[in-house]
Amino acid sequence: MSKAIEPKILPGFMELLPEEQIPFNNIMNIIKKNYELFGFSPLDTPAIELSEILLAKAGGETEKQIYRFNKGDNDLCLRFDLTVPLSRFVAMNQNELTFPFKRYQIGKVYRGERPQRGRFREFYQCDIDIIGNEILDLMYDAEIPSVIYKTFNDLGIEDFTICINNRKLLKGFFESLNVQDKSVDILRTVDKIAKITEEELIQELLDFGIEKSIVMQIISFVKIKENNQNIIKKLEDLNISNENFKIGLAELNSVLNGIKNLGVPDKNFKIDLTIARGLDYYTGTIYETILTNYPEIGSICSGGRYDDLASYYTDKKLPGVGVSIGLTRLFDQLNSRNFIQKNQKTIADILVIYMSENEKDYAFNFASSLRQNNIKTEIFMENVKFKNKLNYANKININFIAIIGEDEKNTNIITIKNMYSGEQFKLSINEVIAFLNTNINALEPIILK
């Protein structure tokens, strides 16, 4: 009796049951709310772009992963990030937009990677960027971490660190050592500092043909770990006269002061001279964010400053700064560690059960009143035995049910049952609304400690 077509989805695509989709959406809503609180306006670009647009910049690994296809005469791609569509959008609408242009976009992107645990082919990115016209004040580089801070704080994540570095500083440092032609290799190696031993690190650098004394200077540079003020002091004490180094150091110092002034606590941001974030894109401040107690997850929110957003599509110079939260991966990592609160299998705050057809109208009225008061209300409408109605309430694991029988209808009250404690109350409709407003708003955290 088996059916011809087995229902399945492709590996690498996250699809959640309601009890997981609900906290997933709660997390997304908190991100969205915070992005809007900082004045980032929504943008929603198509998931499909013309290949000539999307491939202007891509290359290597990214290009291989792209979903590309023809439809009619069009050579098309699914977007693999939200930054290229932003570049295209800003270039296309540069005369309609007001700069600095602050936008957020939360959307799915596509990469046809080989599926493996923790990697997704379809995943949400939650991006904010601020784009200037010719200029963009450095203070916006400080604003980005303040958005990240408030967002993760609101998510109930306490122990996270926003790591900050500056590409000009790195560039200048390598120039001062005369190893700027090897900076790609050096940065890629330094990026592994947490995963390999110091001996391995030294050996890798020596293997690039860098002199031992220079290698040791690089090592001692990236190993500078202090509070932010002391790192700045130590960098100043290096007395490097390279112009890029000096600009980078001044920028880093200003950005750190700005972050502090914007109210981010000291414990949530720090200079990290080992982060580099690729090489062809960012030109100034760079950010990574780690969960302090789970560094193995890697960066959950990264980005930086770039000098020229849309050079492929316009001659206008559009500097910008932004970050992206990889929501699908973050959720997966938290979920696999059992940090996601999974309670109800329904979004409803309360389930209304009526004993018989006689109480239907009374129950419907009651439900309408609850909804008018923004209480999410499901009515169970199947005409089955009371026991089976309760059974449904148990299965969906709902916190509160309202039971409406002859007595309730005749005396114009409602019986409310707390399904966890078993407590039962007889309340007027207004009392129910007050009771639920108090109890459903005392939400348990989405993300557990």
Added chain:
Amino acid sequence: MSKAIEPKILPGFMELLPEEQIPFNNIMNIIKKNYELFGFSPLDTPAIELSEILLAKAGGETEKQIYRFNKGDNDLCLRFDLTVPLSRFVAMNQNELTFPFKRYQIGKVYRGERPQRGRFREFYQCDIDIIGNEILDLMYDAEIPSVIYKTFNDLGIEDFTICINNRKLLKGFFESLNVQDKSVDILRTVDKIAKITEEELIQELLDFGIEKSIVMQIISFVKIKENNQNIIKKLEDLNISNENFKIGLAELNSVLNGIKNLGVPDKNFKIDLTIARGLDYYTGTIYETILTNYPEIGSICSGGRYDDLASYYTDKKLPGVGVSIGLTRLFDQLNSRNFIQKNQKTIADILVIYMSENEKDYAFNFASSLRQNNIKTEIFMENVKFKNKLNYANKININFIAIIGEDEKNTNIITIKNMYSGEQFKLSINEVIAFLNTNINALEPIILK
């Protein structure tokens, strides 16, 4: 000096500037909020499905429109609606789900149609469905219009009509006339009743080889226009003994009573015997929703009852009922008639401007307080002349700005300016919060009359 790549998107893809995206999202949020208020839980299926899944049912026009492509060994498609993914999801997770399963999904779907005014290749559908396991009470057919009613009412659309019909009633009626083999043709013709003359209608039906007397009975049947009670009465008075007709009539009557009991005003729903909604899918109640003063827009929210959701993927019988709002098309239709309120080019409620670096910290603190109180706050951070700061405020068309200079800082107040009226107030931080909470919540409607 022109760039190699002209920034553009494919025709048929809606992409909005902030001043349009903001009301678009507001509409989507109201739909989402109402779906959740009725206890529909969120679902988010992948945009990419395996072709064998998606094409199990498709055919004809739909199949030609599908975006289909290969990646590695996989034959893939972009979803063309949210119903087939729902079928696949429910069949796949039938042991994990609790029935009746109420879900909403708001997502983009893809159809490679020839682009034309008002038709989109990528568009949002906003679906709700209730899926039963073997059974699903008829009362859920009444709940669907109550969700539609509250949603459109909250959107500020007053004059809309939910049109209701029943497929069993139509089927039984055609059987009673012994023209059931021509019912597809008849319904397709009857569907055009508003667009063609009665003579043309009669002629088309005659051309199908239907006898004149039968044609006249069909015409007088579909022309029954009365209040709902009288239509039910007239249908009863036809004294048709066909079993399907009798069941359909009883269902229609029950559903109408349920809708009334669920609080939908009489003026917002009516029986319409001319609606049919295709033929191979729906089996009972069917819905269309029209804007009473703009019938030319066609149905903005349609759906119905089906006996068996997922017969391609499972042997379990899964009856359901649901509707879908075609949000992208609805927005486009309202926008092209200038019914969409387009004010600010920013999501922010207020823009904070500080006169000089000396007031920066004070301004940052103030902005943080506003955000803690859920007021969307943008800080203008470019170090330019005051005139240029005001210029930016004018360009983004923002309602309120806060001006912070030496005086404000020294006396611990804020100057608030209403950019429309030109009024200016000097307020304490707490007074600003109270003032904005009052004024930004007195929102103008999103959809104009």
